[in-house]
Amino acid sequence: MAEAGPADPPVPPFAGPVVFTRHGVRRGARAAVPLLLGLTPFALVVGVIAAGKGLSLLETLLMSGLVFAGSSQLLALELWTDPAPVLAATLAAAAANIRMAPMGAALSPWLDRLGGWKLWGTLGIMVDHSFALSVTEMRAGGRDAGFLLGIGLVMYAAWMVAVAAGHLLGGAVRLPPGHPFLFAGAATFAALLATIWRGPRADLLPWLLTAALAVLLHGLNLPAPLPLLLAALSGAALAAWLELRRVPPAAAR
Template sequence: MARFRAPAYRTGMRVVFTWAGMWRGVRRGVPLLLGIIPFGLVVGVISLGKGLSLAETLLMSGLVFAGASQLLALELWSDPPDILAVAIAALVVNIRMVPLGAALSFWLNHLRGWRLWSSLFVTVDHSFALSVAEHRAGERDAAFLLGLGILTWMGWVASAGAGHLLGAAVALPPSHPLFFAATATFVAILVALWRGPRQDIPPWLAAAAAALAAQALRLPAPLPLLAGAFAGALLGARMEARAARGARP
């Protein structure tokens, strides 16, 4: 991979895109597999129960690559499936990736062509959280995001396929701890994003309050998730903008 340098931005440091950065992303992403693999196994087991073949499960996992929307799509799956309803449901859930992508602008704004589109394709909540944490720690190689995303994509597809293959032999009850692995992973990655109560508590509380309010109003899934995501993102963006204005000379 040729070394790529983007123009300097406000920190005065240049964004690069190198093989070394990609491999750093791969190595840093290995611990994330502990949460991704159980989640993928669950998706594989459920897809088998919905009548999808192994090839269909692998294709869905490889192209969609989004656990929450895949689970919702499988919930809505019927025989024959209502493709339009399933696609709209997946789109609604994945709208949350819009603010996540905007938050990664410190790297994405400096990429073009295959570097940009491949990085966007493999970006999920896990790689977003870890990339933000690495950037705050001084990482300036945008290939970190791509390497991290490729590893998580491979782990996701492989675990979904394994879940499909093992689903017929292992019948798990709905209360099995395996089904909590995905939730536990999302909670754990918040640790990497923590900067302090002043910066993080307000948007996190706003996200939680909005999601709980939507749930109390009995809004259908995934509206509580979206309400929480956008409430937290909007307040966080407003706080960041205020901080940036205050830091100007």
């Protein structure tokens, strides 16, 4: 799932009232279908790794249904220990998902007109892709907030089915430790990096600093997930500093 930047140019004022219709939900659902090509392998990997870490099908589906955020699930599963690492998994989820905090705010011209389950339910299944498509739709003058929910519903259903399939597959094969397929989780993140790379000016230094710090802190025997979190926070701080130095905030508004 590619990440999209939520803090972009200001949204133009709306010509008419925002609505939330079945038609909008259906249109969102149709827009989500091509996205399943990218979601399916990711979900299969999450299912296989969950089985490899000893999670039952019920536990795997409960995590996928309640968290529904692939990169944070994979990250937590890679840190998984026995007994379950409650604090490490929670911290990993917070770090991986904090990027979604500005997304709802960016969609506020739509969301401010909703209430109850339409608002809090739609927000609950918002993901990178549904945000990116919806913000594009909104900036093009779209006024039906059902679009956001429609994309989320189709991705949610497909996520649950494919994670379950991955779990059944992983359970049937019973991969031994060190099996090449267990690197599929790391390979998934490496592939995601290729999709979110914005060029050497923006990303090279922050990413190099992050990689070096992660390996160094791990070498100093800091407990997981500290090397991961400290390195990522430092790299992101450098990326933010580089961006603000290039584009002063006053000019960006």
